[in-house]
Amino acid sequence: MTSRGRRLLALSDPRGTGRVGVLGILNVTPDSFSDGGRHMEPAEAAARAEEMVAEGADAVDVGAESTRPGAAPVPEEEELRRLLPALGMVRSRVDVPISVDTYKATVARAALDAGADIINDVSAGRDPAMFRVVAAADAPIVLMHMQGTPATMQGDPVYPGEDVVGAVRGFLQDRIAAALAAGVARDAIVIDPGIGFGKTPAHNLMLISRLDAIVALGHAVLIGPSRKRFIAAVVDGSPLERLEGTAAAVALAVDRGASLVRIHDVAPMVRVVRMAEALRRFRKAPAPGRSIEVSEDGV
Secondary structure, three states: OOHHHHHHHHHOOOOOOOOOEEEEEEEOOOOOOOOOOOOOOHHHHHHHHHHHHHOOOOEEEEEOOOOOOOOOOOOHHHHHHHHHHHHHHHHHHOOOOEEEEOOOHHHHHHHHHOOOOEEEEOOOOOOOOHHHHHHHHOOOEEEEOOOOOOOOOOOOOOOHHHOHHHHHHHHHHHHHHHHHHOOOOHHHEEEEOOOOOOOOHHHHHHHHHOOHHHHOOOOEEEEOOOOOHHHHOOOOOOHHHOHHHHHHHHHHHHHOOOOEEEEOOHHHHHHHHHHHHHHHHHHOOOOOOOOOOOOOOOO
16 A cells, blocks of 8 residues: 555544545546536646645545536546546645546556555446455555446435435445455455435435444545535535535534545635534543643644
């Protein structure tokens, strides 16, 4: 595992009691749901990465294929054409860990060779070669729950008995077991309940509210509610008008034990995370009245 990858995972306590890592979203796509086309040029991507790090991001998550609801798959060659120049320039400009959002093992291998530290796989290793790639590189991997594919996932999401938490938990347990069997290190596995990926607004709200059931699986938990459509079901607004809704979801997720959050609006969400993290630590104080030291940055 790269030293940068270890550095990010060292931030996150699988028990949900430590410092929360903030991943800034960097899409090098023409069609992502809220920022498509803004960072297609490598220089633009690198400048945004530097800006996010200056705003407090602990890592940058780079994606070259949109996985928004209804998105069509992108050929591997096109994904690599978008990704590698941007990744190379971002890597040369920032020293924080870089995760790459891909479900293709060949793209993952190329990204790790080009300086990525972590693979963020929305399919949780459905490509049979994915676990072999990350195991060989000793790289961390994020295993995310998704019902169906981006093209179909929001058609009519249904879970047996409407127990979305149980279904997501069971799926993640199975994918953790598969990753371990393929040689992925236990401490290199991060799990993600997949907010917005094959879920109704009610499913998403339930998963965030009961995130502690996912945290109980014993792995660092990443959550990504940023600007997503379920927020508009509660407080109407376009993706760029969902800052407050994102903040509420992030704060509750941190309280419920999230170790990592993936967000667009880095500066304000870093402040939300640090405050929620400080409140969580006081709530988990071992005895009433015991003082807890909080530094100026809330850590």
